[in-house]
Amino acid sequence: MGLFRKKAAAPRLSRDEALRCVPVKSGAIQASRTTDDVIRLRYPLVLKPWIAELARRFSSSPAKPPARQLELDELGSLTWDLIDGHRSVGDIVRQFARQTQVHPKEAETAVTQFLRELGRRGIIGMAPGQRKGNNRKG
Amino acid sequence: MITPANRPSYSGDTKPFVWAGISLAIPSEWETGQLGEGYALLEYRFRPAMELKTAPIRGRFSFPRHLKQLTRSGLNPSPPPVKQIPPPAEWPDFPPEAELACFSWKGDHLSGQGLLYYCRQCCRATLLQFYDPVGDMAPRVLASFKDHDTQSGPTFAVYDIAAVLPEAYRLTRFAFNAGRFELVFSHAGAVVTLWRWSPADVLLARAKGHLTPIVQANGLLPAVAAQDPGHPVEQGLEWRWPNSSWRNRLGRLRTASAPPVNALRIWHRPDANRILAVGAEGVAEGDIFDRICRSYGII
Numbered sequence: 001m002g003l004f005r006k007k008a009a010a011p012r013l014s015r016d017e018a019l020r021c022v023p024v025k026s027g028a029i030q031a032s033r034t035t036d037d038v039i040r041l042r043y044p045l046v047l048k049p050w051i052a053e054l055a056r057r058f059s060s061s062p063a064k065p066p067a068r069q070l071e072l073d074e075l076g077s078l079t080w081d082l083i084d085g086h087r088s089v090g091d092i093v094r095q096f097a098r099q100t101q102v103h104p105k106e107a108e109t110a111v112t113q114f115l116r117e118l119g120r121r122g123i124i125g126m127a128p129g130q131r132k133g134n135n136r137k138g
Numbered sequence: 139m140i141t142p143a144n145r146p147s148y149s150g151d152t153k154p155f156v157w158a159g160i161s162l163a164i165p166s167e168w169e170t171g172q173l174g175e176g177y178a179l180l181e182y183r184f185r186p187a188m189e190l191k192t193a194p195i196r197g198r199f200s201f202p203r204h205l206k207q208l209t210r211s212g213l214n215p216s217p218p219p220v221k222q223i224p225p226p227a228e229w230p231d232f233p234p235e236a237e238l239a240c241f242s243w244k245g246d247h248l249s250g251q252g253l254l255y256y257c258r259q260c261c262r263a264t265l266l267q268f269y270d271p272v273g274d275m276a277p278r279v280l281a282s283f284k285d286h287d288t289q290s291g292p293t294f295a296v297y298d299i300a301a302v303l304p305e306a307y308r309l310t311r312f313a314f315n316a317g318r319f320e321l322v323f324s325h326a327g328a329v330v331t332l333w334r335w336s337p338a339d340v341l342l343a344r345a346k347g348h349l350t351p352i353v354q355a356n357g358l359l360p361a362v363a364a365q366d367p368g369h370p371v372e373q374g375l376e377w378r379w380p381n382s383s384w385r386n387r388l389g390r391l392r393t394a395s396a397p398p399v400n401a402l403r404i405w406h407r408p409d410a411n412r413i414l415a416v417g418a419e420g421v422a423e424g425d426i427f428d429r430i431c432r433s434y435g436i437i
Contacts, residue, residue: 016185074343075340100337100340101411102337103297103336105169105297106316109315109316110316
């Protein structure tokens with residue numbers, strides 16, 4: 001019955017805990033800046049093992065794992081540049097709001113959606129953050 | 139737990155907050171967190187600072203019944219139990235037409251105190267609750283509380299925008315998405331829509347510095363005005379177009395004088411990095427449209 005067993009739900013983070021998490025870029029990502037000054041990411045496709053095996057057998061260049069490209073817009077590129085493995089999500093939101101002059105709530109929505117999308121594609125991971133007094137960074 | 143690090147610090151400046159007919163002066167450090175019909179959550183450094191719930195009351199007002207209704211109508215499906223307390227000494231005096239009861243509550247991670255305020259004059263009950271550790275701002279915010287006679291101020295002042303609309307206009311629809319806000323007001327068949335986009339520099343760079351592509355991308359103009367390049371106004375553009383024939387005739391029947399106004403004005407606020415727009419359909423006088431545009435701004 002193990003095949004059909006339901007996956008245990010991941011523990012839900014509170015908003016505070018989520019804002020304290022630190023996004024970390026995956027080592028497998030190749031980031032380059034285009035002539036339009038935006039970021040282009042090349043990231044390996046995360047495939048199910050049997051699909052990966054098929055891809056390996058039938059691919060014309062089996063040594064090269066399948067990869068995808070993602071071109072970020074101006075705001076995505078700005079957020080990407082703010083991910084340094086030290087800044088928490090909250091710090092990135094505040095910095096993004098300051099640099100773009102958007103309302104903090106809009107910055108929070110936009111940045112967290114963007115980070116979620118990067119995480120879904122395996123481009124970034126999230127490290128649990130340290131509890132700080134007020135979670136602020138100049 | 140309040141530690142010196144998370145103790146709030148305020149500059150003393152205030153800004154208006156007006157939503158669902160309730161007007162307050164809030165610390166300038168507080169931000170709009172969430173809005174709903176008769177509901178607002180204000181935040182301080184991404185944490186809840188104050189919650190507002192308001193609803194008209196039909197029939198007799200009962201403190202226990204309406205407190206239960208209002209505490210259950212929030213986002214938390216199982217709110218912590220509330221305890222009625224005497225009004226704190228530092229809270230302001232309220233007008234004699236008000237019935238009020240104060241309460242406090244303590245949850246696992248949050249605690250706070252608030253009041254349920256019922257105005258016999260406007261038959262409206264309002265629940266305001268302050269989350270610790272920002273509770274010491276409560277007296278100042280409560281002193282500015284108004285639930286009627288708010289015509290002198292803005293009709294709404296939320297996030298970073300505020301505007302004054304004629305009293306008869308009612309908010310019928312709103313959407314606050316990251317980068318794009320939209321509020322729709324209506325009255326007797328006339329519709330006024332207010333938009334706000336940000337960050338303007340990014341949007342204008344994509345539109346090669348022009349506002350027309352933003353108007354087109356958002357479908358703000360009807361087909362009849364789509365070919366019109368618009369005429370320039372301060373920092374922006376304006377379009378006016380006639381009513382459709384049957385609407386025009388109906389409009390003329392209703393108001394024997396000038397036909398209703400259909401217009402769109404969009405302008406750039408480089409100082410705030412925002413783009414604002416006002417659209418009007420079937421508004422009785424052009425003067426109303428101009429007044430709304432003049433009042434609409436960034437706070």
